[in-house]
Amino acid sequence: MAAHLMYIINARALKRERVFRDRTNPFDLYDDNKMYKRYRFTRAGMMYVLNILVPELDQRRQTLRSHAVNSRLQVFIALRFYGSGSVYTSGSDHHGVSESTVCRVIKVVTDTLVELRDDHIVWPTTDEEIAAKQAELPREFYALICSFPRVIGAVDCTHVRLDSCPYGENEHVYVNRKGFHSINIQLISDAKYHIINVVARWPGSTHDSRIIQNSDIGQAYQRGSWMEEDYTAKTSVYI
Known part of the structure; x- marks a missing residue:
């Protein structure tokens, strides 16, 4: 005891x-x-x-x-x-x-x-929002950034490294050109550096051009959704 x-x-x-x-x-x-x-x-x-x-x-x-x-x-x-x-x-x-x-x-x-x-993270979708942005964004980019007319956004891709992830049978498609596993993420920002669109579903080996072409924004441009009447001629806005 x-x-x-x-x-x-x-x-x-x-x-x-x-x-x-x-x-x-x-x-x-x-x-x-x-x-x-x-x-x-x-x-x-x-x-x-x-x-x-x-x-x-x-x-x-x-x-x-x-x-x-x-x-x-x-x-x-x-x-x-x-x-x-x-x-x-x-x-x-x-x-x-x-x-x-x-x-x-x-x-x-x-x-x-x-x-x-x-x-x-908001991208204009309705006709009213698109019309407002068609007038606002090009003016902001021209005044604040590059004096380049009719620009509505800056787009680029960046690689986010993956570590110890379950890649599955398609592990090789996540290896980017720099030799490490990643996701290639596309970002679009406005003239005030606000991110207005993100695409984060493509493996690291995917080329930037493929991402923009297959994104909703890229397809909208191909359909002419961001075209507007300018007097008698149709002019596009750029990204």
Whole structure:
């Protein structure tokens, strides 16, 4: 009996205390340059993103833990991962949370962003929207960017690396010209650098021209959906 009591006492003495890491506020640490280097947003850009995501994340919170990661820090953790592509250890050490927490946070923030995509990535579809954009976008590009008339958007593709994914039998089609596995994603932005269209379904070996030709936007151009009457001649707008 005495030996059992001594075992319990010693076990309690050796039990590791719960340690809460210091979670700093990046706004207290970084100026615009340092903030952009770590999160790919300036301080003003971070405030814009936080104002959108924090209310949505607050609605998702279903934890009663006394030291839970707040929604603001969750956004910083996710953007650190998106901007650097580093392993979870980097985000863990940088923000004072565990690697498993970083993993869970990235999933929650990513799911929230996906749900909000249609509120912020908008391509005109109705006749009224198309008519408004035909007048607005070319004027903005001419005034703000390149002085090139009748441009409505800037389009390009970028490769997003895939790592340890289940490629299946068609693994080879995901290998791009640079030799690594990826998805080739097409983006279109307006003159104010707002993304207005995304195509993210083609494997890395797909050429950029094939993506635009088979996209809804490319097919709309082939049908002449973005043509308009200009006095007696039909003139097109460019992307």
